[in-house]
Amino acid sequence: MGPVLAGILQLIALVAALALVHVPLGTWMARVYCADRHWRIEKWIYKGIGADPDAQMRWPAYLRGVLAFSAIGVLFLYALQRIQGVLPGSLGFSSIAPAQAFNTAASFVTNTNWQSYAGEQAMGHVVQTAGLAVQNFVSAAVGMAVAIALVRGFAASRTFASALAGGAATRTGELGNFWADLVRGTVRVLVPLAAVAAVVLVACGVIQNFSGIHEVGRFLGGTQQWNGGAVASQEAIKELGTNGGGYFNANSAHPFENPTPFTNLFEIFLILVIPFSLTRTFGVLVGNVRQGYAILATMATLWVGFVALMMGTEFAHHEGALQVAGGAMEGKEVRFGVGGSSLFAVSTTLTSTGAVDSFHSSYTGLGGGITMLGMMLGEIAPGGVGSGLYGTLVLAVVAVFIAGLMVGRTPEYLGKKIGAREIKAAAAYILITPALVLVLTALSMALPTPPHSVLNPGAHGFSEVLYAFTSAANNNGSAFAGLNANTDWFNTTTGLAMLLGRFLPMVFVLALAGSLARQQPVPVTAGTLRTDKPLFTGLLTGAILIIVGLTYFPALALGPLAEGLA
Template sequence: MSPVLAGVLQLLALVAALALAYRPLGDYMAAVYSSDKHLRVERWIYRCIGANPSVGMRWPAYLRGVLAFSAVSVLFLYALQRLQGSLPGSLGFVSIDPDQAFNTAASFVSNTNWQSYYGEQAMGHVVQTAGLAVQNFVSAAVGIAVAVALVRGFALPRALGSARAGGTPIRSGELGNFWADLVRGTVRILIPISIVGAIVLVACGAIQNFAGIHEVGTLTGGTQQINGGAVASQEVIKELGTNGGGYFNANSAHPFENPNAFTNLFEIFLILLIPFALTRTFGRMVGSVKQGYAILATMATIWLAFVGLMMWTEFHGSGPALEAAGGAMEGKETRFGIGASSIFAVSTTLTSTGAVDSFHSSFTGFGGGVTMLGMMLGEIAPGGVGSGLYGMLIMAIIAVFIAGLMVGRTPEYLGKKLGTREIKLAACYILVTPALVLVFTALSMALPTPPDSIYNTAQNAVGGSGAHGFSDVLYAFTSGANNNGSAFAGLNADTQWYNTTIGLAMLLGRFVPMVFVLALAGSLAEQKPVPETAGTLRTEKPLFAGLLVGTIIIITGLTYFPALALGPMAEGLSS
């Protein structure tokens, strides 16, 4: 079987599996966030944290819950790393340096999972399980909760009296209860799927233990130290929660994390499962599954186009070495090949996951550009768990606004008028991440870098030079600010400058947009529904999906084209 055909068949199998899971999972998640009952374990958790799930929250209170919980999480994870040397199960590893501990805490709490350390050489069992794995669950649940709050903003007050959030009847202007949404997302969605997924991975060869460090022989006659760990359980939630990162430095290319071709495809399935299914949840909660299908069609169109483009550029790389290998095999895991690596690379960079099964820095110039462009779109096709949906809905608002300008009509979406306040909030949302990426990249390239500088920026930390060296830095901040977490890996990011600035980019890129999302949700929830007329834009039709795709590509192109031209485009054209 040719490598191209193998890649296409894997893509078809993946699409079929996602299609089978789409409706039941989407309907189930809609039921979870609309149920009027609390499970016994949920009531126990509410008592432990002192939360009242029956209290409805307007957007400022909901936002305070998000920020307070995340701030405590950052402090807890930072302290856990700084105390690692004194903790049991540390495997002899010392405490993490302050700048790297800050970077890692910011990374996992913001659902980024950027790692400037070697996982198996830095973190013991307690930090991995009680710290990093826990944040994989709750950071994903926070993202889903914010998305559901925005969906309720669109859905209300049409369903006042019958609508509920975490068992609480929703009044005008309220978005539900953050603590109820957080707990339900974790207990009813993420944990059950993770248990099943971990069993599958263990059955296929992934490890799950609390073993210490073993010294093993290598093929060249040397020795290597390998430690065990609760790998399968962390692997499944890092993919399912679109977190990324990895127990081992080789990430999902490591056989302990990703044993074979089946687990590779299964992990891609986990990455895409919830983000795609949330469009069904959205349709059910707003009372029109066709609206969910329109958002799904937009996400799927972009994802499939990126997969096709990535496969084309990696299979048809120029040069005698690439032609002899049948494509750009450098940096690819030979167990998976170009096709599976291309699907994984596109899926991980379009979903804020950051897990990798290949070396993105070794992709062709245009292939590396595809991964960067996927993040620059805002990771909304289908995006991270929760963040992909609310990011796509923000872009839908912009698309409706553009359509309204064309016909001279006040824009409206799902029965809600989009006035000055709503458009300003949407505009602020889409400006935050590009500003962080471009400003931090410019500073890193411009600051002086003497050998003894604590900043140790571009010239000392970048492994390559020229266009590829610039791409390393641009990719790093694009990954951090968009909460992706993957890296070109040609950049030495373990410096005080990069640990600090990428940490700040991750926190600001995660939580500042949430402020605008929740403010927008609150504004929409206070509006009375507008009756549909003959002049109302039909946002459930293919025409709108096409408009939305065009809006996303144009906005991203106008924002990032100069930076892309200096990096991956220049490298691709010169090869």
């Protein structure tokens, strides 16, 4: 079997698996967030944190819950790293330096999981499990909660508890309860799925233990030592929650994390399964599953298109060495090949995952540009857990507004008018991340100290810095692998980019949700734009590529395009 055919067959198998679970998982998540009863373990959690899960919140209160919980998470994880040296199970590792501890705390709380350290040489078992792994769960649950709050803004014409059965009209401006959404997303969705995924990974050879440092072999006359860890359980939630990161510096290219082509495909499935299934959840909650299919079609079109571009770029080999290898194999694991690596690279950069099974810095110039563009679009195809759905819905609001301007009609989406307040919130959401990426990249290239981190000068070196801030501000977490980011400058600036890139957009998403929730639904007329048809899918896809993609075109021209066309 040729490598191209193998890549295509992997793509077909992945699409089939995602289609198989789309309806049951999406419907289950809709029921989770509409349930009117609390599980016993959930009641214990509410009692422990002093929260009333039945109290409805307007968007400012919901936002305060998000920010307060996340701030506590940053402080706790920072403190845990700073005292690592005296904790049991530290494996002899010292405490993490202040700048790096701040960067790591911001990274994992914001669902970014950017790592400026080698995991097997820095983090002990307690920090990995009680700190990083816990944030993998709750940061993903926060993203899901914000997405559900926005969906409730669109679906506010019906009571939340009876949304599946068809509720009576309401106009309260309430978005549900953040603490209930956080706990339910964790307990009922993420924990059960991660447990099953971890068992599968262990059965396929991923390690799961708490062993110390031990010698694993002798190479070229020297010795090599590795430590174990609860890798399978963390690998499962890092992919399922679109977190990223990893126990080992080589991330999902390491055989302890990702040993076989099957585990590679399974991990890609875990990355995509919740974001794609959330479109079904959206359709069920708004009472029209066709609306969910329209969003799904937009996400799938972009994802398949990016996969095709990446495979074409990496399989296009004109040099002798590449012809012998069957593609651009530099930086890729032989057991995965170009096809499996391309699938992983596109999936991880079109979501907020950040895990890698190959090194994006070693991709062709245009291939590296594709990974960057996937993040620059806002990681909405299908995007991160929760963040992909609310990002796409914000862009859907903009697409409807543009359509309304073209035909001279007041824009409406799902029965809600899109006025000045809504479009200002959407525009602010879109502009925040590009501003962070471009300003911080420009500062890093202009200042004298940071360029010492760049190993390759010229267009590729610029791409390394551009990729780093694109990854941080979009809460992705993957790296180009050629940049030394463990400096005070990059630890501080990428940490700030992660925090601002995560929580400022949430402010405008929740403000938009609150504005929509207060509106009385308008009736559908003959002039209403049908947003559940292929025409709208095409309009939304075009709006995403034009509005978001062109924002970064000058920067891409200086880096990956210049390198790829040289």
